Amino acid sequence: MKMTKKKLFSDELVQIGPESGYDNYIMAIESSCDETACAVVKNGREVIANVVASQIKTHAQFGGVIPEIAAREHMDSINIVVEEAFKLAYSAEGISPGDITAFAGTVGPGLVGCLLVGLNAAKTLALVYDKPFIGVNHLNAHLCANYIDTELKPPFIALLVSGGHTQIIDVKSYSEQTIIGETIDDAVGEAYDKVARLIGLPYPGGPKLDKMAQEGNPFAFKLPEAKVDDFDFSFSGLKTAVLRLVKSFDGKELPIKDICASFQECVSSTLVKKVKKALEKSGYDQVVIAGGVAANSEIRKKMFDLSAEGYKVFAPPMKYCTDNAAMVASCAYFNTNTFDDINVEVFSRVK
Ligand code: KG4
Ligand code: ZN
8 A cells, every 4th residue: 555645835745655666765853852863764774864962971960861951952953963964865875855755753752842842843844845744653663673774574573662661562564553561660771770770870770780780690689570461561579679689788788780680680581581472472473672772782682582483583783772763764654653744743651
């Protein structure tokens, strides 16, 4: 089925997507949290330009993202990243703004003030160059990072793990997906960041905890795996168990590396056990991992171990795991649950 989008100032229709029959160049903007990003992607899979301005250093001093400061930084960076992406697209393939097939922007979920900056920039570009506008769901975009530089096609099972979400998704087709399991309390990234903080690691805690874990003994401490139904998860009890473990040292020096490794072992084995169950139930032979926590070394390793059981395993390279705009462009191209209306408004939580 061909996908048709309307130009903004005329009734002219533009074919977009794998069945359009010509090369599509989609420029996308992402600004849902603390990265201001702009990318140009050819045919949903080939990255022509990928620019990311990170605010990590700004927020590190506060131990977390401060929404108001993040929105202001997006305003400072947005024009710079867009200009840079245009320059890169021109030098890579001679692509000028008028050659862009459509402009896309992240609609949500995310921080409202931050989303507004990027989404308004994407809408403005679509209006200025009279091109279709495509609004993108950030979570779907994370999944689509797996289409970049691969030949992956649905159906597959996806494990989506980020700072705000933990889901197992049955991706039946590019546009048809069902969440078959999710966390009932903390998201995996959130659990990583909270545990990192309580053992004294600086922000951003997730990647630092991962690094420490690689030097520790994963079986030093037995941490509890939550008992929840089918494909759902719960990580708040695990967080409390780590807190209790830390307190048991009563001020004595903490075996930080072993605590990190034991926590990481518990999280990664829980996640992958349920993914395997979902694969068996679906009968699919492909599985992907997505979201910021997909950068985690042990979760990646355990997922790739599934290939020994005959599954095709996909994981985006690190730069497409954390927030970026290339995944947003890919999502717009494959039309995975996107919004066409230029009046679409940002949203903070999953609807
Ligand atoms: O997807 P993302 O960039 O932003 C959200 O949409 O949430 O994910 C950010 C989350 C943070 O919680 C961060 O600590 C976590 O991903 N993270 C990691 C690693 N790299 C990023 N957690 C564990 N291990 C990592 N290597
Ligand atoms: Zn994200």
